[in-house]
Amino acid sequence: MRNDNRPTNVGLSNLFVFRFPITAIVSIIHRITGILLFAGIAFALYVLQVSLSSEQGFNEIKSALSSPLCLVITIALIAVLLFHFVAGIKHLLMDLGIGETLEGGVFASRVVLLSVAILVFLAGIWLVQV
């Protein structure tokens, strides 16, 4: 007979049932942005290569930012990098024993989301005026 109190495995479908705390959301985005950055290194190296190859290449990279598609992709990649950067600093601070409480974790996660939003906004403005 089925005992409903028995422990069960957590499957993928449970992802949409649970309400995740902000700390868990920041944690999983840190992981996802890390995986994205693994591929993003190629983008950074490509831009570095073309921009250093010649004056023409440098100007191509600069003028590429005037295309809306390139601008959106660049801002998205910068957002991914900034999130991983800021969430990483939160991680390092918690390693040092700073904010290692439930309230501290929730507060730090909010600070991460807010500061990433502000930094991405500023980066976007800087890219548009460059």
Added chain:
Amino acid sequence: MTIRMTRPGRSGILDWLIQRVTAVIVAAFIVAMLVWLLSTGDVTYAAWKGLFATAWMQSFTLLALLATCVHAWIGMWTVGTDYIQTGNLGKYAETLLFLYQLGCALVLIFYLLWGINILWGN
């Protein structure tokens, strides 16, 4: 059941420490680049080319790239061993994990060689 293989530092504590040290190096590089970009104002080709022609910037960039690759290796290993397990993938897990880690290693070695080529290639 988890699979024990090709752990980056062969020690969890060493992996943990390397992950933090490399993170600090990459973060320092990002901050330095930001300070340079914002203080230079109008970034011209001459200024950009000149920056990467200096020995200290070439060394710093190589160090940051090396740190990035080591950091990515430990990170991708952590992610891979979290999800590629015999519990969900059965007997294929070990082969899949091996191929996944081989792929990650090849990509990272390629990044490193590519970066060296950019910095000192021409």
